[in-house]
Structures are given as structure tokens and as C-alpha cells.
Amino acid sequence: MNPADHDTAPLYSLRNVTQQYTGNDGARHTALDIAGLDIAQGEILGVAGANGSGKSTLMRLLAFLEPPASGSLFFDGSDACAAGTTVRRQVTLLTQEPYLLHRSVAANIAYGLRARGEDASHSRLAEALQRVRLDPDDFLRRPWFRLSGGEAQRVALAARLVLRPRVLLLDEPTASLDEDSSAAVRHAVLTERRERGTTLVIVSHDHGWLRDVTDRIIRISKGRME
Amino acid sequence: MSFILDGMTQAFGLLMDGNPETWSAVYATVAVTTMSVAASVILGAPLGFLLGYCSFPGKRALRMLADTLLSFPTVVIGLIVYALLSSRGPLGGAGLLFTLPGVAIGQTLLGLPMVIALTANAVEYADTRLRDTLLTLGASGGQVLRAMLWEVRYHLLLAAVAAYGRIVSEVGISMMVGGNIKWHTRTITTAIALETGKGEFAMGIALGVVLMVIAFLVNLSLSGLKRRAVIR
Numbered sequence: 001m002n003p004a005d006h007d008t009a010p011l012y013s014l015r016n017v018t019q020q021y022t023g024n025d026g027a028r029h030t031a032l033d034i035a036g037l038d039i040a041q042g043e044i045l046g047v048a049g050a051n052g053s054g055k056s057t058l059m060r061l062l063a064f065l066e067p068p069a070s071g072s073l074f075f076d077g078s079d080a081c082a083a084g085t086t087v088r089r090q091v092t093l094l095t096q097e098p099y100l101l102h103r104s105v106a107a108n109i110a111y112g113l114r115a116r117g118e119d120a121s122h123s124r125l126a127e128a129l130q131r132v133r134l135d136p137d138d139f140l141r142r143p144w145f146r147l148s149g150g151e152a153q154r155v156a157l158a159a160r161l162v163l164r165p166r167v168l169l170l171d172e173p174t175a176s177l178d179e180d181s182s183a184a185v186r187h188a189v190l191t192e193r194r195e196r197g198t199t200l201v202i203v204s205h206d207h208g209w210l211r212d213v214t215d216r217i218i219r220i221s222k223g224r225m226e
Numbered sequence: 227m228s229f230i231l232d233g234m235t236q237a238f239g240l241l242m243d244g245n246p247e248t249w250s251a252v253y254a255t256v257a258v259t260t261m262s263v264a265a266s267v268i269l270g271a272p273l274g275f276l277l278g279y280c281s282f283p284g285k286r287a288l289r290m291l292a293d294t295l296l297s298f299p300t301v302v303i304g305l306i307v308y309a310l311l312s313s314r315g316p317l318g319g320a321g322l323l324f325t326l327p328g329v330a331i332g333q334t335l336l337g338l339p340m341v342i343a344l345t346a347n348a349v350e351y352a353d354t355r356l357r358d359t360l361l362t363l364g365a366s367g368g369q370v371l372r373a374m375l376w377e378v379r380y381h382l383l384l385a386a387v388a389a390y391g392r393i394v395s396e397v398g399i400s401m402m403v404g405g406n407i408k409w410h411t412r413t414i415t416t417a418i419a420l421e422t423g424k425g426e427f428a429m430g431i432a433l434g435v436v437l438m439v440i441a442f443l444v445n446l447s448l449s450g451l452k453r454r455a456v457i458r
Binding site for chain 1: 359
């Protein structure tokens with residue numbers, strides 16, 4: 001599928017976007033320098049590149065966790081450089097090692113719903129867990145510290161899927177998982193895309209997977225798109 | 227040595243008999259300490275969060291001030307609050323001098339820096355992924371504050387216990403602002419100082435035992451709360 005197959009107006013539009021960080025030497029270093037990038041509604045975009053190339057910085061910008069140092073970032077046609085809560089709630093990010101709140105699995109999955117004032121019923125939480133192939137009867141009442149790495153990742157994904165986000169950003173979501181957990185995460189993500197048309201941006205070193213599931217792949221090297 | 231043992235024996239007698247003077251001091255201590263710790267936590271936790279979470283000019287100076295105030299002498303706080311609450315002071319009209327709420331104001335100033343400093347430290351050194359997780363799950367600014375304070379709740383409990391320990395054992399503020407008035411503002415510590423000065427070791431020891439039991443019960447209930455909080 002090509003971006004042209006999706007809606008004509010891009011969901012994300014980045015122009016001359018840079019991001020800089022202060023290094024240990026006190027100097028400002030450019031971590032990202034994107035001349036132009038459009039992401040269409042419903043697109044599955046793959047992002048490849050070496051470690052430290054700027055992929056995660058790009059994901060943080062797309063998740064509105066930080067504003068760009070310069071350039072323009074438009075989301076759904078509006079300037080999103082200083083995105084408010086309403087815009088931020090349309091997008092969610094899952095990283096390689098997500099943080100689970102120090103609460104039960106149920107409370108973790110319900111957090112985003114409650115933040116939005118939405119229904120966090122048992123059936124909705126259970127359904128989210130089933131999507132990541134975890135048994136609700138076994139897991140919903142478990143505390144966060146009684147989960148393996150793979151289970152924690154799947155719970156974190158369930159906490160995002162339950163929000164029915166417009167955009168799901170996945171930053172190496174299966175990098176440290178065993179085969180079963182990895183398969184569960186991938187299945188859940190693609191099911192979400194198929195059923196709800198969710199826009200996906202996936203960072204992964206698994207080029208085979210990216211080729212199989214994405215509409216297109218961009219490659220980032222030293223902060224720039226190749 | 228025997229007078230100490232005699233004192234302890236008499237102390238248990240006083241406690242078991244329900245000596246009204248002893249229990250009046252116990253009541254005053256528990257009431258005023260609870261008020262002070264509650265005020266310290268309610269005011270100090272959000273301030274500590276702001277100090278640990280936000281970046282603003284003068285933040286380091288404020289952190290240093292909070293750390294310095296951790297060792298603020300209680301008699302100096304007593305002096306300042308006395309000056310504020312006395313009839314010639316700016317808050318003299320409130321009639322709080324020589325009352326338990328007046329003592330609570332002074333003791334809140336004692337506990338506040340402790341809660342602020344420990345909360346700021348806990349928030350500053352919290353897992354860096356926590357803020358991003360809350361934001362990416364759609365939390366607003368206020369929800370981030372509440373969730374972060376909940377995530378560092380063990381540190382908050384520790385701060386509350388530390389503040390309780392410092393407040394329940396202080397003498398200077400209670401003596402100066404409360405005036406050590408029998409049946410009214412006499413706390414355990416001021417009573418111990420007075421009774422020991424009069425040579426009444428039994429009463430002093432009895433009150434000392436109660437003070438230690440209060441500290442033990444507070445720690446016990448907080449560790450119970452911590453156990454329950456872990457699995458919520």
C-alpha cells in the first residue's frame with residue numbers, strides 16, 4: 001500500500017524539523033534533522049536505522065512528548081509543536097522497556113481510560129488483555145512486580161490498545177521478547193490496525209518484519225532521513 | 227540506679243491507673259502532632275513535587291534553602307512563631323498564642339522542609355520513564371502530579387514518618403508557643419522537661435514510655451499501609 005492510497009491530507013506533516021540535546025560537554029548536539037516527512041492516516045510506517053541514529057527522538061516528537069527545537073510539526077492539519085492534552089490523547093507510544101505503574105495489572109490498563117473519564121469496566125480491561133493473549137482471570141489482579149518481561153510488555157501494550165488510539169507508535173516493541181511474547185505483540189498490533197484503521201509507526205531492527213507489514217520504510221542515519 | 231527502676235515501676239502504675247494529667251498530655255501531643263504532620267504533608271507534597279519536577283530559575287537556591295531548613299533549631303522556629311502570634315505580632319488578632327493550633331503552626335514549619343525535601347528528592351530521582359508513560363497514556367498536568375506522588379508514595383510515607391518523629395519529640399516550639407499550660411497545651415515533651423526538673427522521675431518516665439509507644443504505633447501502622455499499597 002502506498003501513502004497515496006490513504007487519505008490525501010497527511011495526518012502528520014514534518015517540515016525542517018530538528019531536535020537538539022545538550023551533551024555532557026555542555027554543547028548542543030543535533031539528534032534529528034528531518035527536511036520533510038508526511039505520514040498518512042491509516043498508514044503503517046516502518047522506521048529503520050542504527051542505534052543512536054535518531055529513531056527514538058523522532059518517536060518522542062510524534063508522541064508529543066517534547067516539542068521540536070525548530071521547524072514545523074503539523075498533526076491533522078493543526079500546528080502541534082505545543083500539543084495540548086486533547087491532541088496528545090490521540091497518540092500513544094510503546095517503548096522497548098515500558099514503565100508499569102506500581103499498581104495491579106487492572107489499574108495499569110485502566111489508567112488511561114480513567115484519565116480520560118471513560119468507562120474502565122472489567123469487561124473492557126479483560127478484552128484488552130485477551131488481545132495480547134493474556135488470561136484476564138489470571139492477570140488482572142496481579143501486581144506489577146509479578147510479571148515477566150514479556151508479560152509486562154504485553155500488559156503495557158494492552159494499556160495502550162484499550163485507549164483505541166488514532167496513532168500507535170511502537171519503538172522496538174519486540175526487541176527483548178521471547179518468541180511467544182513477540183508473536184502476541186505483533187498479532188495484537190496488526191489486529192488493531194486491521195479492525196480500527198489505526199496509524200502505526202514501527203521502529204524495529206527486524207527488517208524482515210518491517211518489510212512484511214509496513215506500507216513503506218524510512219531509514220534514518222545520523223539524524224537525517226536517507 | 228534504683229530511682230530509675232522505681233520511676234519505671236511507678237510509670238506503669240500511672241499509665242495503668244489512667245492518671246488524668248498523664249493522659250491529658252498524651253492527648254495534646256497526639257492531637258497537635260497529627261495536625262502538624264497532616265498540614266506538612268498536604269502543603270509539602272505538592273511543593274516538593276514542583277521543586278523536583280519543574281525547572282525554573284532559582285530552583286537550586288530553593289533546594290538548598292529546603293535542605294538548610296531541615297536543621298532549623300526548634301527554639302528559633304518557636305521564637306519566630308511566638309513573635310508572629312503574640313498580641314503585638316501581625317497574627318496576634320487570631321488569638322492562637324498558647325493554643326494547640328498555634329503550636330501546630332510552629333510544628334508545621336518544622337515538618338514542612340522535611341516533607342518538601344524528601345518529596346522533591348523522590349520525584350527528581352523517580353524512573354525517567356514514568357513521566358513519559360503518564361503523558362503517553364493521556365494524563366493531564368494535574369493527573370501527572372497525582373500519579374507521580376502516588377508512584378513515590380513510599381517515599382512520602384517515609385517523609386511523613388520522619389516529620390512525625392521530629393515533631394513528636396520537639397520541645398522548643400511547644401514550650402514557647404504553647405506555654406506548657408496544664409490540661410491545655412502541655413505535651414508529653416514539655417511535661418517530661420517540667421516533671422524531671424521537679425524531680426518527678428516517675429511521671430517523666432511514664433510520659434517517655436508513652437512517647438516511644440506512640441512512635442512505635444505510627445511506624446507499625448505505616449508499614450501496614452505500605453504493605454497494602456504495594457498490591458493496589
